[in-house]
Amino acid sequence: MTLKLLILGGTTEASALARAIKDDARVSAVLSLAGTTKAPARPPIPFRIGGFGGAQGLADYLIAERTDLLIDATHPFAAVMKGNAAEAARRAGVPLLAIRRPEWRAEPGDDWTVVADMKSAAAALGPARKRVLLTIGQKELAPFKAAPQHAYVVRSVDAPAADSLPPDAQVITARGPFAEADERRLLAEHGIEALVTKNSGGTATRAKLVAARSLGVPVIMVARPPAPDVEAVETVEAALAWLARFHETNSSTRRGV
Template sequence: MRQLRLLILGGTSEASALARALAGDARVAPLLSLAGRTKAPVTPPVPFRVGGFGGPAGLAAYLEAERFDLMIDATHPFADRIKRNAVEAAGLAGVPLLAIRRPEWRPQPGDRWTIVPDMAAAAAALGNDPKRVFLTIGQKELAPFREAPVHTYVIRSVDPPDPGHLPPNAVVIIARGPFDEPSERALLDGHRIDVIVTKNSGGTATEAKLAAARALRIPVVMVARPAHPDAETVDTAEQALAWLEARVRQA
């Protein structure tokens, strides 16, 4: 049986789960690729690299030069550029690609969601009356909220945001999920939050804030996912491992 070389495009809990499952599996030689947006990522138990590839052509060249047999896209649901690059590069290099597409959150009874297409629309949806806003959108997309300075913001991020991107009247909380509902309710209560702005990332790591908002009757401005390119997809890391197992047996 030939050892298969696997490139995992990571940065998510699914990518971490794949890395843990494949560590020590002699049938597969995985390499986890991280974009480098998080300053102190959790060190994976498999070989990894940090940084980009130089677009789809660069990724295709890397796949060919390093003789990868397979690629799994386990990037964040909002990492639309690398998703497009992965599909194009897989076609150029002739490398089979599987994309893990985490299911979206769906509104539940009692939810008060306003769904918007992007961050500019999210900032506009806050309106003109001053509110206390909980932003859980990461550190890279804060600039539109500088155009809505009437509000007070509580911003949670894994890494400290660039001070130049912060809206006025902002408090920053540095924290990494997963979070539970009691702690999320305490945060929302403690900061007297009027509205939450978040991205429809799906998954369980940060879902507790939605349950807390539902219980407290706090409205949520939900930024919809970008459209994803066509690819063979699964919902979970476990399903991706089953896909990989089938290809290992064929090797």
């Protein structure tokens, strides 16, 4: 029996999962991308780009496509999509698994200030002018426009719209993974005095934290939003094991075991 799987992606884990199952006859998968990145790498399995129209739209898609399983491998900060996935799976009666990479944890030598959101991150920079590296993507820059006393270096995969930037901002477009030596060089060359980032976890962008620790640069760490209470694993390997169990269970049922 071939299981029909929808992967909600846009992350390293989603890409790794797609590569792992691309030649697996037990699974017929589609990878869904939000379309927020202008030139995403072409997936090795069939894919779609764009939203579904909320939880009901996703539920309708799951039912229309006769999807057997749903894996949420979206970014840890994709709170709306995660909520929609949980609700859509419930409405459609489709088993859901979330892949949630572990959070970063402060280590000896780190100087972290943990905040709840971007507005709090901007406030935590304080009133005195600083040179700040923002590695928060391109959609949540508005709070920093309200703190124009700072000089910002904004790094994101795609360049933000010019009108979304704080007045004193330099843009660097780059896609991870990043090497620690390169991150130290970036911090040093730009005279960075504070780093603002999201607690995304994973290895692709962790080097900036190691570089900040080595150079004594304070980090404003934005905490993850709450995630739905659904079955979750931390690794692609665990997700593959989950798929294998479903395939074996369905195959056994078909055989009447």
